Amino acid sequence: xxxxxxxxxxxxxxxxxxxxxxxxxxxxxxxxxxxxxxxxxxxxxxxxxxxxxxxxxxxxxxxxxxxxxxxxxxxxxxxxxxxxxxxxxxxxxxxxxxxxxxx
Numbered sequence: 004x005x006x007x008x009x010x011x012x013x014x015x016x017x018x019x020x021x022x023x024x025x026x027x028x029x030x031x032x033x034x035x036x037x038x039x040x041x042x043x044x045x046x047x048x049x050x051x052x053x054x055x056x057x058x059x060x061x062x063x064x065x066x067x068x069x070x071x072x073x074x075x076x077x078x079x080x081x082x083x084x085x086x087x088x089x090x091x092x093x094x095x096x097x098x099x100x101x102x103x104x105x106x
Contacts, residue, residue: 014070016048022063033058053082 023029028036030044037058047055051074056067067082068075075082 012072013074016045019048019059019063019070023059026062028062033062036062 020030023033030048031041033039033044033055034041037054039054039058043052043055044059045055046052047059051071056071056074060067060070063070068080
C-alpha cells in the first residue's frame with residue numbers, strides 16, 4: 004500500500020526522506036544548508052513549495068519534475084501556475100489529534 008500523503012506518480016515523502024538519509028541529510032539539514040525557513044523541506048515533500056523542492060532535488064541530484072511530476076506540465080516541463088487544487092489536499096488528521104471532537 005502506498006504512502007498516505009503521496010500523489011500518484013510523485014515520489015512518496017518516505018522515499019524522499021530515505022534517499023536524503025542515504026546521502027547523510029535530514030530535512031532540517033537541507034533547510035540549514037540552503038538557508039530555508041524551518042519546515043520548508045518537509046512541507047515541500049508533501050505540498051508544492053518551490054524553494055524546498057529545488058533544495059531537495061539538488062541534494063538528491065535530480066530535477067524537481069523527476070520527483071514531483073504532478074507539479075509540472077508533462078508537455079512543456081514548466082511548473083503549473085497555479086498548482087492544481089489536488090496538490091493541496093488537506094493532510095489526514097491522526098486519531099490522537101481528534102480527541103475531544105464529537106464522533
